[in-house]
Amino acid sequence: MMSQFEEASLVIGAAFLNFAIGVVWQMAFAKQWRRAWNISEIDSHKHDTESHMISFISSLWVSYGLFVLIKHIHPNGLIEVLFMGIGLWLLVVVGISGKHYSYANKSIKAFLIDYTLDLVGIVIMCLVIAEY
Numbered sequence: 161m162m163s164q165f166e167e168a169s170l171v172i173g174a175a176f177l178n179f180a181i182g183v184v185w186q187m188a189f190a191k192q193w194r195r196a197w198n199i200s201e202i203d204s205h206k207h208d209t210e211s212h213m214i215s216f217i218s219s220l221w222v223s224y225g226l227f228v229l230i231k232h233i234h235p236n237g238l239i240e241v242l243f244m245g246i247g248l249w250l251l252v253v254v255g256i257s258g259k260h261y262s263y264a265n266k267s268i269k270a271f272l273i274d275y276t277l278d279l280v281g282i283v284i285m286c287l288v289i290a291e292y
Contacts, residue, residue, distance in 0.1 A: 196270035245286035
């Protein structure tokens with residue numbers, strides 16, 4: 161049985177890792193992302209501090225949600241953890257966000273840059289929280 165400190169450490173650690181992956185992802189795909197969203201480089205940096213804070217808080221929120229799900233579902237092994245993460249991404253994240261992208265008239269490239277990052281983040285957070 162894990163202590164509350166250990167549980168909180170897993171949630172915060174997974175959130176920080178997800179946030180760090182997002183920073184690296186953004187650096188790697190910044191030009192393609194700005195082009196796909198039709199945003200200038202200057203405009204993309206106007207709210208960096210606020211955006212980073214919101215991004216980290218969002219990572220904490222998702223990490224805690226994944227922790228609660230994993231704690232109650234008790235996936236049995238690495239494959240079930242992976243299927244859970246990928247399934248959540250596909251059925252919830254893609255399902256909800258697809259409509260926003262279609263109404264915003266954004267390209268599939270914008271969608272893939274944004275939501276492939278979420279797939280990677282969700283899977284990694286699931287692995288950390290499930291202690292794999």
